[in-house]
Amino acid sequence: MSDHPRAAAYRVLPFDLRLFAAVVEHGSITGAASVMSLSLAAASARLKALEASVAVRLLDRSKAGAAPTPAGRAFARHAERVLAELESLHSAMARFGRGLRGTIRLLCNTAAMADPLPPRLGRFLVDHPDFDVALQEASSDAVLDALRSGRAELGIVADYVDPEGLVSIPWLPDRLVAVVPAKHAVAHRRTVSYTELLAHPMVGLSPESGLSRFLTREAQRGGRTAQHRVRVSGFDAAAQLVAASVGVGVMPERAAERSSGQAVRVVPLSDPWAERQLLICLNEEARRFPGVQALIESLCSA
Structure with a gap:
C-alpha cells in the first residue's frame, strides 16, 4: 500500500x-x-x-x-x-518521426563555454542539420558525474579532474590568467600568484560556475577566502568592471585577450594549476550515439 x-x-x-x-x-x-x-x-x-x-x-x-x-x-x-x-x-x-536522429547532450566547463566552443559548435550544427545539441554549463566534476551516469553523451572538462573510466581526448590549452586595472600594483608584473591576488578585492563569476568553484577550492587549500566586490554572468562583463577599477579577476587567457587594452592588463598566474588543458570526455556507450563522433571531429578541427 x-x-x-x-x-x-x-x-x-x-x-x-x-x-x-x-x-x-x-x-x-x-x-x-x-x-x-x-x-x-x-x-x-x-x-x-x-x-x-x-x-x-x-x-x-x-x-x-x-x-x-x-x-x-x-x-x-x-x-x-x-x-x-x-x-x-x-x-x-x-x-x-521524420527520420532524424535526435539530440546530443553536451556539458562543458566555464572556460569551454566562454570562447573556444561556440564557433566550433556552430559549424557542426550548420553541417549537420539532423542533430540538435542540448548545451549546459557545469563544473568539471559535475560533467564527469553526468557522463558516468548516462545523463550526457559528451563533456568538456579541465584536466585537474580525473576522467577514470571514460574516454578522454586532449583538446585545447586552458591557461588561467589574472586581469587587473592598468594602474594596479601588479599590472606590470611578469607573473602573479593567486595568493597575492586574493589580497585585493575581486570581480568574479557566479558562485555556481565551474571556474568559481575551482578557484574557491584553490583559495581554501591555501587557507584563504576571496573578497568579491561583485559577481557577474560572463567574462566580458567581468573585464569591464576590472577596467573600471572595481577589482581584479581570473579568467582563461583567450577570454582575457579580448579585453586587454589601455584599461586592463593581463598578468599570467604563476601557480602550476593555472596551466590547464581542456579534455573532451565521453563514455564508451556514447560512441554508438549518432552524431557524437561527428561532433568530436568538428570540435577538434582547426
Whole structure:
C-alpha cells in the first residue's frame, strides 16, 4: 500500500495546465476560456476539478477577475516547467518521426563555454542539420558525474579532474590568467600568484560556475577566502568592471585577450594549476550515439 493515499488522486491533464496558465496570464477565467476555446461554464468546472485534484485553492475569484493564491503561484511555476518539458518531448518525437536522429547532450566547463566552443559548435550544427545539441554549463566534476551516469553523451572538462573510466581526448590549452586595472600594483608584473591576488578585492563569476568553484577550492587549500566586490554572468562583463577599477579577476587567457587594452592588463598566474588543458570526455556507450563522433571531429578541427 502506498504511504501517500492521495497520490492516485493527482491526475492533472496538460490541457488543464494550459488553462490555468491562461488564467494567470489574462487575469480572468473569461479571458482564459476564450483563448482555450471553452465556454465560461466549462472552464470554471475544469478549474474547480483541478483544485479538487490537488486539494488546495489555486485561484482567488472576484468580480474583477481571478488571481493565483500563493499555492496557485507555485502551481503556475511547476505548470510552466511541465508544459515546457512536454513541448520538448513532442519536438523530440517529431524529429524521430521524420527520420532524424535526435539530440546530443553536451556539458562543458566555464572556460569551454566562454570562447573556444561556440564557433566550433556552430559549424557542426550548420553541417549537420539532423542533430540538435542540448548545451549546459557545469563544473568539471559535475560533467564527469553526468557522463558516468548516462545523463550526457559528451563533456568538456579541465584536466585537474580525473576522467577514470571514460574516454578522454586532449583538446585545447586552458591557461588561467589574472586581469587587473592598468594602474594596479601588479599590472606590470611578469607573473602573479593567486595568493597575492586574493589580497585585493575581486570581480568574479557566479558562485555556481565551474571556474568559481575551482578557484574557491584553490583559495581554501591555501587557507584563504576571496573578497568579491561583485559577481557577474560572463567574462566580458567581468573585464569591464576590472577596467573600471572595481577589482581584479581570473579568467582563461583567450577570454582575457579580448579585453586587454589601455584599461586592463593581463598578468599570467604563476601557480602550476593555472596551466590547464581542456579534455573532451565521453563514455564508451556514447560512441554508438549518432552524431557524437561527428561532433568530436568538428570540435577538434582547426
